[in-house]
Amino acid sequence: MKTMHTSKTAYRVGWLIDGSGQPALANRIIIVDGERFEAVLEPDEALPSEVGIVDLSDCTVFPALIDSHAHLLMSGSTDPVVRKYQLENTQCYDDRATIIAEHLAQHLSCGVLGVRDGGDQQGDVLRYKTDSTQPTSPVTIAAPGRARHAPGRYGNLIGIPVEAGMSLAQSLFSGNTRRDHVKIVNSGLNSLTQFGIETPPQFDADDLRGAVAAAREHGLPTMVHANGHLPVKLAVEAGCSSIEHGFFMGRENMRRMADEGVVWVPTTVTMQAYQDYLASQGHRSDPSFAEVSRKNLEHQLEQINTARQLGVTLAVGTDAGSPGVHHGTAMQTEIQLFIKAGFRVEAAIRCASRNGARLMGLLDRGKISAGLRADFLAVRTPPQTLPQALHAIVYRVVNGRPT
Numbered sequence: 001m002k003t004m005h006t007s008k009t010a011y012r013v014g015w016l017i018d019g020s021g022q023p024a025l026a027n028r029i030i031i032v033d034g035e036r037f038e039a040v041l042e043p044d045e046a047l048p049s050e051v052g053i054v055d056l057s058d059c060t061v062f063p064a065l066i067d068s069h070a071h072l073l074m075s076g077s078t079d080p081v082v083r084k085y086q087l088e089n090t091q092c093y094d095d096r097a098t099i100i101a102e103h104l105a106q107h108l109s110c111g112v113l114g115v116r117d118g119g120d121q122q123g124d125v126l127r128y129k130t131d132s133t134q135p136t137s138p139v140t141i142a143a144p145g146r147a148r149h150a151p152g153r154y155g156n157l158i159g160i161p162v163e164a165g166m167s168l169a170q171s172l173f174s175g176n177t178r179r180d181h182v183k184i185v186n187s188g189l190n191s192l193t194q195f196g197i198e199t200p201p202q203f204d205a206d207d208l209r210g211a212v213a214a215a216r217e218h219g220l221p222t223m224v225h226a227n228g229h230l231p232v233k234l235a236v237e238a239g240c241s242s243i244e245h246g247f248f249m250g251r252e253n254m255r256r257m258a259d260e261g262v263v264w265v266p267t268t269v270t271m272q273a274y275q276d277y278l279a280s281q282g283h284r285s286d287p288s289f290a291e292v293s294r295k296n297l298e299h300q301l302e303q304i305n306t307a308r309q310l311g312v313t314l315a316v317g318t319d320a321g322s323p324g325v326h327h328g329t330a331m332q333t334e335i336q337l338f339i340k341a342g343f344r345v346e347a348a349i350r351c352a353s354r355n356g357a358r359l360m361g362l363l364d365r366g367k368i369s370a371g372l373r374a375d376f377l378a379v380r381t382p383p384q385t386l387p388q389a390l391h392a393i394v395y396r397v398v399n400g401r402p403t
């Protein structure tokens with residue numbers, strides 16, 4: 001057999017979803033040179049000389065996925081004993097590092113090559129990321145370390161309260177400032193028992209503006225947990241980079257987010273997971289809770305459709321680590337929920353690839369396009385059934401190499 005002395009490979013693909021949001025293209029040839037995409041060719045264009053050929057002509061190829069909101073330290077278990085252990089086992093970092101590594105493996109098996117973490121109590125995900133004794137993973141992490149919340153308010157599972165006598169900006173930047181983004185908690189959780197209840201903002205406009213400005217000085221984006229009109233409004237007016245969850249934020253906030261380029265990560269799968277959990281409990285759960293969870297889910301899907309029509313940039317994030325929301329597999333559900341809300345498959349994939357990569361500052365990823373890093377996935381199904389096939393990825397290229 002003749003050995004090819006070339007670093008170039010031509011992938012003949014049945015359908016290409018390139019991550020730009022444009023409709024899938026049939027019968028394309030993707031040329032990869034080393035670690036980069038070199039070109040996407042029409043089927044009748046000439047191949048470069050001395051090129052290896054891989055046949056994926058019965059597959060849909062699409063960019064590697066990014067989960068724009070997950071908590072790598074926590075699993076999606078609904079078992080209270082497991083959750084308590086993961087939250088309270090503060091002594092043994094090695095145990096927690098093992099948990100993080102398992103979750104990264106779960107993401108990888110579902111085609112997720114980037115995870116934007118939403119924070120943990122001790123900043124372990126950030127520590128893990130820079131810990132050279134841990135095994136390397138093809139999954140890129142962006143981590144904020146400890147989130148900040150107001151004293152006495154929601155947020156102690158994912159961060160720490162702002163210290164007495166300090167502003168939010170001082171709390172974030174008076175000590176070690178090494179992190180990938182800043183995470184601020186500016187409301188409570190969305191209520192699972194009462195529909196549409198709004199909690200007050202945790203921080204005032206000045207505090208939020210100061211924190212966003214300080215983050216910008218450090219070159220860092222700001223990720224803000226916010227549900228309800230006022231908590232979202234204050235964060236958007238302060239110039240944050242993204243709103244996380246955004247339940248019941250309303251149309252005016254969305255309009256402003258579209259104008260200002262603030263990204264929305266709706267994490268709808270959390271409500272689907274809660275609905276599924278209640279169903280699994282059968283008659284033991286309060287029927288009024290099931291009704292609230294159904295309405296929460298429906299309302300968020302309506303908001304997603306409105307945001308899409310208003311031109312808000314959305315990114316797919318799962319809040320994996322929440323009860324019933326499992327690392328990796330939750331991406332499939334969230335993408336399907338985007339489609340249920342009105343996105344075309346190709347546009348939902350853009351939210352799950354390119355838009356997430358941009359949020360993580362990975363500007364050379366998330367799209368199959370000449371010059372960008374060659375990461376892609378293949379499933380053996382046409383584009384319209386891709387979301388259902390995401391658990392069955394048949395081919396994966398990371399950084400130009402099949403893995």
Ligand SMILES: [Zn+2]
Nearest residue numbers: 069071118319
């Ligand atoms: Zn979260």
